[in-house]
Every structure is written in structure tokens, then in C-alpha cells.
Amino acid sequence: xxDIAYAEWLELMFxxxxxxxxxxxxxxxxxxxxxxxxxxxxxxxPAGVKGASWNVHGGGFYFMQKYTVAPETMPETLxxxxxxxxxxxxxxxxxxxxxxxxxxxxxxxxKEIMELSQWEAIGISVGAFISGWVIYDLLCKSPxxxxxxxxxxxxxxxxxLAAYGFTHVYSGRGAFVHxxxxxxxxxxxxVFFVIIPNQxxxxxxxxxxxxxxxxxxxxxxxxxxxxNYLTLPVLLMMISSHFPMIFSNQHSWLxxxxxxxxxxxxxxxYNAKNQGKSGSRLKWQWPSAAVFMLILMVFISYREDVKVxxxxxxxxxxxxxxxxxxxxxxxxxxxxxxxxEKAPGGVKLETIADIKKYSSKILKQSVLTNAMPLxxxxxxxxxxxxxxxxxxxxxxxxxxx
Numbered sequence: 118x119x120d121i122a123y124a125e126w127l128e129l130m131f132x133x134x135x136x137x138x139x140x141x142x143x144x145x146x147x148x149x150x151x152x153x154x155x156x157x158x159x160x161x162x163p164a165g166v167k168g169a170s171w172n173v174h175g176g177g178f179y180f181m182q183k184y185t186v187a188p189e190t191m192p193e194t195l196x197x198x199x200x201x202x203x204x205x206x207x208x209x210x211x212x213x214x215x216x217x218x219x220x221x222x223x224x225x226x227x228k229e230i231m232e233l234s235q236w237e238a239i240g241i242s243v244g245a246f247i248s249g250w251v252i253y254d255l256l257c258k259s260p261x262x263x264x265x266x267x268x269x270x271x272x273x274x275x276x277x278l279a280a281y282g283f284t285h286v287y288s289g290r291g292a293f294v295h296x297x298x299x300x301x302x303x304x305x306x307x308v309f310f311v312i313i314p315n316q317x318x319x320x321x322x323x324x325x326x327x328x329x330x331x332x333x334x335x336x337x338x339x340x341x342x343x344x345n346y347l348t349l350p351v352l353l354m355m356i357s358s359h360f361p362m363i364f365s366n367q368h369s370w371l372x373x374x375x376x377x378x379x380x381x382x383x384x385x386x387y388n389a390k391n392q393g394k395s396g397s398r399l400k401w402q403w404p405s406a407a408v409f410m411l412i413l414m415v416f417i418s419y420r421e422d423v424k425v426x427x428x429x430x431x432x433x434x435x436x437x438x439x440x441x442x443x444x445x446x447x448x449x450x451x452x453x454x455x456x457x458e459k460a461p462g463g464v465k466l467e468t469i470a471d472i473k474k475y476s477s478k479i480l481k482q483s484v485l486t487n488a489m490p491l492x493x494x495x496x497x498x499x500x501x502x503x504x505x506x507x508x509x510x511x512x513x514x515x516x517x518x
Contacts, residue, residue, distance in 0.1 A: 124458060128215050135208035142201035143348055149198070150345045153338075154391035156183055165189065186331045191323040199313050206305040209355075213298060217242070217291055223456040223491040227288035241286060242295060249279060249299040250306045257339065265339075272343075273377060276300060280370035288492045290357075293364035296373050297354025300347055307340035345388070349380030361481065361488030366417050375413040382406045420485060425507040429500075433469050433515045436508050440466050443490055443497040444483075454494070469515060476509045484509070 156168030165184050172179040217225045221235040225242075233241075252275060261268050279299055283292035315333040322329040353376050357363045366372055386402035431439075446454045448466040464475050472479065482489040483497065484506035490497055508514075 124215070124219075128212065131208050131211045131215060135205065135212060138201055138204035138208055142205045143352075145198050145201060146341070146344060146348065150341070150388065151391045152181055153183065154388055155393070157393075163188075186334055187319050187323055187329045191320065195320070197313070197316075199308060202305050202308040206302065209298065209301060213242070213294075217294065220456045223454065223494065225287055225291040225492070227291075227492040229493055229496075230284075230288065231286050233286070238287070245279065245283070245295065246299055246302045249275075250303050253303050254306070254310070262339075269346075273374070276377065277370060277374050280373040284370050289364040289366075289369055290361075290488065290491075293354055293357045293369060293373070297351050297357070300351050301355070304344045304347055304351070307344055311340045312337040346381050346384050347377075349384055350377045353380070361486040362417050365486035365488050368416075372413065372417060375409055375416070379406050379409045379413065382409070423503050423506075425503055429504065430511070431504040431508045433508075433513070436472060436505060437469055439497070439501050439505060440472055440479075443495040443501065446495060447491065456491075473513050476513060480506060480509050 152170055152172075155170040157170065158168050162169060162182065165186065165188065167183045167185040169180060169182045172181060218235075218239050221238045225238050226233050226235070253272060256262060256268060256271060256275075261271060276296065276299075280292070280296045283295045286292070287295060315337045319329040319333055350373075353363075354373070363369070363372060382402050382405050386399065386406075389398050389402075444466050446452060447457045448460050448464050450460070450465060450467070452458070452460060464478065465471050466475065466479075479489075484502050487493065487502070
């Protein structure tokens with residue numbers, strides 16, 4: 118007998134595609150940003166060439182040149198870099214549908230935060246992705262877009278406001294992933310609506326014998342730079358569902374802000390280094406990133422130390438009753454939750470022996486964070502979480518017969 122979990126296989130295939138396409142996109146993006154920053158003026162370069170860069174890789178030497186606008190004539194072969202970005206978004210949005218739209222009641226909706234139907238949750242999600250791109254694009258095209266510092270600060274605030282909104286609409290898990298997905302959508306839209314169309318106009322002008330508009334290249338470079346600085350924060354947001362400590366904080370929108378700052382600082386270091394900068398220009402990033410990382414760790418790790426009165430301490434039978442009521446609908450040999458086919462992670466919690474075996478995971482997922490039960494569908498109370506944590510910390514005593 119072959120046990121085929123179709124939903125799991127579907128998720129695995131799209132997750133693998135997402136990983137492959139994302140690596141390809143990020144790799145080419147990082148390389149071209151390096152190339153752009155490493156360009157040097159040299160004697161004998163053709164007219165219109167901004168600079169050149171010597172690279173060595175795989176046992177060979179490469180001599181790369183960049184034209185300020187475009188070469189005088191259209192080259193016979195031209196390599197485009199776009200499908201990596203497109204397939205990253207297509208696979209990512211497919212995962213959003215498979216995990217967060219189909220399983221909205223488990224992974225996206227938390228009725229303690231907001232009462233939503235499945236279609237209301239999906240509608241808000243799609244609307245947020247579209248409006249996020251529209252607002253960002255309008256900002257870039259407005260007079261503010263000419264001031265990179267002002268634009269960066271406003272986009273940063275825009276993402277923080279979106280994060281605040283998501284955390285007051287969706288579950289912690291769903292909210293954090295939605296921030297990453299919204300920013301990722303902006304990044305891919307930059308490629309689809311700005312960078313590639315501008316490049317096509319330049320190519321068509323060359324073919325027609327016209328002089329391309331330099332503004333098109335400048336606009337594409339601006340959007341490419343934004344993508345470069347947003348990449349590292351988005352990567353962390355997209356894997357955040359595996360780390361409840363990140364998204365379970367009641368002020369997780371502030372976590373988003375710290376992640377963006379840390380990722381941006383790290384990228385700035387590499388960009389400055391690739392430009393050949395030295396001295397003080399390269400001395401502040403890693404210490405600053407370390408300080409902000411320490412702040413992030415303290416911020417998400419702080420938990421109020423709760424003391425459970427001796428009269429309120431739970432016994433093993435009490436713990437078993439709580440777990441059977443709140444957790445076993447998913448964590449059982451035959452889950453009763455309609456969104457769960459198999460016990461997540463193979464964790465079954467049907468006996469006291471099971472609970473003791475997985476006590477560290479229970480402590481992390483249901484006591485130190487509110488990641489489980491999923492979207493708190495079974496309505497585990499704060500008092501139950503505290504009692505469960507206290508029992509585990511007391512060594513999980515079991516009554517003697």
C-alpha cells in the first residue's frame with residue numbers, strides 16, 4: 118500500500134522550486150550589484166563604457182564592461198535575467214495558496230485577533246500585495262523618489278505600517294510571512310514592471326537606430342538597488358514560520374523593523390566593500406549589526422517570569438486533559454482537524470509518555486510562544502499554558518498509584 122499525502126507532495130514540489138528559483142535570482146542579483154560597484158575606469162575602453170571589472174572564477178578570467186546607457190549597436194546575442202525572479206514569485210505565491218489560503222483557518226486566521234472568513238482573509242491578502250506595490254511605485258515616481266534617503270525612510274515606515282496591520286488581522290505566523298510576501302512582490306514587480314520593460318525600450322531604440330534615454334537605465338538601477346537591500350530581510354521573513362520566537366512576540370511588527378535594519382546594514386557593508394571603499398566606511402556596519410541583533414535577541418526572548426501558586430499547580434492527569442482537549446486534534450495518529458492529514462512533525466501527544474517525550478517542544482511552541490495550537494483554534498487559555506509550563510519545569514511529576 119502506498120500512502121500518498123498529495124498536499125504535502127504539492128507543497129514540497131513548490132517549496133523546492135521556490136528555493137531553486139530564489140537562489141538563482143538572488144545569486145544573479147548579488148553578482149550584478151557586485152559587478153556594478155566594482156567597475157573601474159581603464160585606458161582604452163570603448164566609447165560609452167562606464168567602467169570594467171576583471172573577475173576570476175572556475176579557473177578562468179573574465180573581463181566585464183558596462184555601458185553607461187547602451188552600446189552603439191545591438192549585440193547579436195543578449196542574455197536576459199528575468200525568469201529567476203518570475204519563478205520565485207510564481208512558486209512563492211503558489212505556496213501561499215497551498216498553505217495559507219487553503220489552510221486559512223489553521224495558518225492564517227486567528228479569531229482571537231480578528232474574526233474573518235476564509236475569503237475575507239484571502240481578499241485582504243491579495244489586496245495588500247497589490248496596494249503595497251502601487252504605493253511603493255507611486256513613491257518612487259514622485260518627487261520623493263529623487264531623494265534616496267527620504268525614499269528609503271518612507272518605504273521603511275510603509276513596511277512597518279503594513280507589518281502592524283498584518284499583526285492585527287492575521288495570526289502571528291501568517292502576519293510575518295505576509296510582510297515578507299508583500300516585500301517580495303514589490304521586488305518582483307520592480308523586475309516585471311520597470312527593469313525589464315525599460316531594458317526592452319533601450320533594445321528597441323538600438324534596433325531602430327535611436328539614442329536610448331539614460332533615464333530608463335537610472336530608473337532600473339534604482340529599483341535593482343532597492344531589491345538588493347531588501348533581499349536579506351525578506352529571506353528571514355520567509356523562513357520565519359519555522360521559528361515561533363520571531364513571529365509570536367506581541368509586538369512582532371517591531372521585529373520586522375529590526376530585521377530590515379540588520380539586513381540593510383549587512384548589505385551596505387558588502388556594497389561598500391565591492392566599491393573598493395576602506396577605512397571608516399567599512400568599520401561601522403558589523404558592530405552596528407551586532408548591536409541591533411543583540412537588541413532583537415533580547416526583545417524577542419524576554420518573557421515575564423510567571424509563578425504558579427501551589428494550589429493551582431497541575432498534576433499529570435490535568436496536563437493530559439489539557440493536551441487531549443487542545444492539541445490532540447492535530448497531534449494524533451488520526452488527526453480530527455480537517456486541515457491536518459498527519460500529525461505535524463510526526464509528534465503525537467496522546468499519552469503522558471508522549472507529552473514527556475516532546476516536553477521541550479511543547480514548552481517552546483505552546484508556553485514560551487503561542488505558536489501552537491495553530492491559530493489557537495482549540496482556544497488554549499493563558500492559564501493552561503502557564504500551568505503546563507510550570508508542570509514541565511517541575512520535572513513533570515506523575516502520581517503514584
